[in-house]
Amino acid sequence: MSDEQFRAEIRGWLQEALTGPFAEAVGTGGEGREHEAHELRREWERHLGRAGWIGLSWPTEYGGRPATLAQQVIFHEEYARAGAPGRLGHMSEQLLGPTLLAFGTPEQKARFLPRITSGEDIWCQGYSEPGAGSDLAGVRTRAVRRGDHYVITGQKVWTSLAHLADWCFVLCRTDPGSTRHAGLSYLLVPMDQPGVTVRPITQLTGTSEFNEVFFDEAVAAVEHRVGAEGEGWKVAMGTLGFERGVSTLGQQIGFRRRLDAVIARAHSNGAWLEPALRDRLVDAYIGLEVMRHSAVRLLASAGEGLSGLEASISKLQWATWNRSLGELAVDVEGAGALLTGPGYELDDAQTHFLFSRANTIYGGSNEIQRNIIAERLLGLPR
Amino acid sequence: MTGSHADPRAVAETSHTEAAEDLAQIRASVAEVLDGQADLRRTHEVMVGEQGYDPLLHELLTAELGLLGLVVPEHLGGLGLDVAAATAVIEELGARLVPGALATSLTAILAARALGPNAEPLLARVVDEQLTLAVALAEDGAGWDLEQTATRATGAGDEWALTGTKTVVAGVEAARVVLVTARNPGGELGVYAVDLAADGVDVRTHMTLDQTRRLSTVHLRGAAASRVDAPGGEGARVLLDHVRAMLALESAAAARACLDLTVDYLKVREQFGRPIGSFQALKHRCADLAVAVAGARATADHLVTTLRTGAATRSHDAALAKLVCADTLMTVAAEAIQLHGGIGFTFEHHAHLFFKRGKSTQLLAGSPTAVRAEVAALAGL
Numbered sequence: 210m211s212d213e214q215f216r217a218e219i220r221g222w223l224q225e226a227l228t229g230p231f232a233e234a235v236g237t238g239g240e241g242r243e244h245e246a247h248e249l250r251r252e253w254e255r256h257l258g259r260a261g262w263i264g265l266s267w268p269t270e271y272g273g274r275p276a277t278l279a280q281q282v283i284f285h286e287e288y289a290r291a292g293a294p295g296r297l298g299h300m301s302e303q304l305l306g307p308t309l310l311a312f313g314t315p316e317q318k319a320r321f322l323p324r325i326t327s328g329e330d331i332w333c334q335g336y337s338e339p340g341a342g343s344d345l346a347g348v349r350t351r352a353v354r355r356g357d358h359y360v361i362t363g364q365k366v367w368t369s370l371a372h373l374a375d376w377c378f379v380l381c382r383t384d385p386g387s388t389r390h391a392g393l394s395y396l397l398v399p400m401d402q403p404g405v406t407v408r409p410i411t412q413l414t415g416t417s418e419f420n421e422v423f424f425d426e427a428v429a430a431v432e433h434r435v436g437a438e439g440e441g442w443k444v445a446m447g448t449l450g451f452e453r454g455v456s457t458l459g460q461q462i463g464f465r466r467r468l469d470a471v472i473a474r475a476h477s478n479g480a481w482l483e484p485a486l487r488d489r490l491v492d493a494y495i496g497l498e499v500m501r502h503s504a505v506r507l508l509a510s511a512g513e514g515l516s517g518l519e520a521s522i523s524k525l526q527w528a529t530w531n532r533s534l535g536e537l538a539v540d541v542e543g544a545g546a547l548l549t550g551p552g553y554e555l556d557d558a559q560t561h562f563l564f565s566r567a568n569t570i571y572g573g574s575n576e577i578q579r580n581i582i583a584e585r586l587l588g589l590p591r
Numbered sequence: 592m593t594g595s596h597a598d599p600r601a602v603a604e605t606s607h608t609e610a611a612e613d614l615a616q617i618r619a620s621v622a623e624v625l626d627g628q629a630d631l632r633r634t635h636e637v638m639v640g641e642q643g644y645d646p647l648l649h650e651l652l653t654a655e656l657g658l659l660g661l662v663v664p665e666h667l668g669g670l671g672l673d674v675a676a677a678t679a680v681i682e683e684l685g686a687r688l689v690p691g692a693l694a695t696s697l698t699a700i701l702a703a704r705a706l707g708p709n710a711e712p713l714l715a716r717v718v719d720e721q722l723t724l725a726v727a728l729a730e731d732g733a734g735w736d737l738e739q740t741a742t743r744a745t746g747a748g749d750e751w752a753l754t755g756t757k758t759v760v761a762g763v764e765a766a767r768v769v770l771v772t773a774r775n776p777g778g779e780l781g782v783y784a785v786d787l788a789a790d791g792v793d794v795r796t797h798m799t800l801d802q803t804r805r806l807s808t809v810h811l812r813g814a815a816a817s818r819v820d821a822p823g824g825e826g827a828r829v830l831l832d833h834v835r836a837m838l839a840l841e842s843a844a845a846a847r848a849c850l851d852l853t854v855d856y857l858k859v860r861e862q863f864g865r866p867i868g869s870f871q872a873l874k875h876r877c878a879d880l881a882v883a884v885a886g887a888r889a890t891a892d893h894l895v896t897t898l899r900t901g902a903a904t905r906s907h908d909a910a911l912a913k914l915v916c917a918d919t920l921m922t923v924a925a926e927a928i929q930l931h932g933g934i935g936f937t938f939e940h941h942a943h944l945f946f947k948r949g950k951s952t953q954l955l956a957g958s959p960t961a962v963r964a965e966v967a968a969l970a971g972l
Contacts, residue, residue, distance in 0.1 A: 487967070488963065490972070491966065491967045492963075494966075494970060495911060495914065495915060495966060498911055499886040499890055499915055500886070502886075502889035502890050502893040503885060503886055503889040505889070506888070506889045506892055522881070522882050522885055525879075525882050526882060526886065576875065578878070579874065579875040579878035580871070580874065580875075580878070582878035582881050583868075583874035583877050583881075584874070587850075587854045587877055587878070587881055588854070588858065589854065589857060589858065589869065589873075589874050590858065590865075590869040591869060
């Protein structure tokens, strides 16, 4: 199938799918809006899955379909263009799925992957811990093997969508005397069990995407450990490579929609006539063009997938750009941006302004990305 | 010139499927010559010299390596290679800040290719006579605003006479023909070729802030000229877009070279008992520069694709790439001086060459402010 045929197919499907009950889902979810329309978006995941739009490039035996890197980008572009709802299955598909494909046993793949491609299971990521932040090697959550189970005790934090997830992939310390990268294991943990408590964190947006997750003698089957015991670090690093992968190449369209909205607002309220604001808006446009060309260039050189290094450049670019656009969105609005709806209900500009502060922190902060680029691209000494 | 360099004339005969390899080969052979003859130390020597460029190197690259004919169509005596071949050479020259008019010539040739049949006699002359070209667009008061062009062209058919003054023209000191924008009695803007040796042409070359790029004032008083674009076309715009493309490609490559120079230094320079490149404050600045350089590279690559395919976005893409790449070079070069410390502030060190080239690239073919406004208009913002 040509890329253009593929584009026509997904575009046509989205157009039809986003009518009827799913018309209400358009524009819901996404960053700073994860609190919206949970049930409908959960049903949307299943709808996407039934139509075969989850697990592009995955083997067909797990419910995937053959798709090139370019086609995956096209999918994300069209998805954003259509204003389709923010994905609840993002982590399932972009993080856990590729990790299982790379490191999982045949049984694990057969057990978990079809339930991701069908939109049935929602996963969350249990890496970060209090005090650890971007330093993932500071893991203290411990798992003790007892027969055919691990018993897990500890706390994770900044766990996106944990309150909605069915499963969590958790990095645990299985060797009690170990430090740093050694002695960690990667466990798949059901969220629906007595030892798991989820406490939503109220963010500066007043809403909750992130959670604290407490494990108090929660259990995970030994057969649900991905990779060897003690080699969880390697598996976790593999996941992070996927995190900054192909979906960021497709996000340009969504960014352009946001930028266009801010520029349109500037035209309608007169902010465009303010030279300093206009310059910032034009710079935002130029920055987006630079990102777009960078993404195309990455795509042309990527082959199978993106290296972590290319992903770091891309993450630094878009996170910084989006945060600036968030500031522009409220500056264009002027003092009117200071008034919220009842119950601290935020509009698009306010949500963008506040939530985009997270972009440069999560998924490896800007500072972490700069270290990676300096050391691995430029070869500067540690 | 030794026999070890690939001869572009032989390269041209290979099939299209080998185009990428050919391109790499041309780039490599030009790079090899330049590495031997035109490193930054040599640039230093040449720029303070009388002529402002290196005639021997120019001869080597044109007459011997045949670079002027690289993208001239085969039926006009050239090699008929793809746009990318010329842009690769422009990048190699730009990375080393080579003074002279070769990059300008290749730019003028690329523009002439896009101008149509009227430019063919000039392109044939380029190969036959090994013509080095310069491009004269700007005027006092008007800058690069084509609308305000005041130079007059009188005459008809093949016989034209130009009168006016062009300012800040790059590469004239090494060129034999200059492409000039002028307005005919009907008010129409066109592109004309003027032999610099013709009567009524007076060139004054100035000392310049960016010594790697001499700039001249070209006075035309009834100078004989031939028209090289098609009446009713957008020849002047084509010329301006290509000049911007050249500046973008040069400065994207120079920004990369300047970052490499700086990073290499940070790896070996020690203070407080460790290489200063291990300090996070410096690492993070270099990382930001690397991201900027990657972005500039991407806009330059995109522009080459635009020029190859003749896409309608040419003016937009050229303006945007010129803006982004020049600003990136300026940023990288300014940081290079700071990161080198005291040595970076000296005349002997190379950092200032990039810094000054960055400023001349920003200010030529439209200031950042003017080009930013143009980009906004072209993007329909």
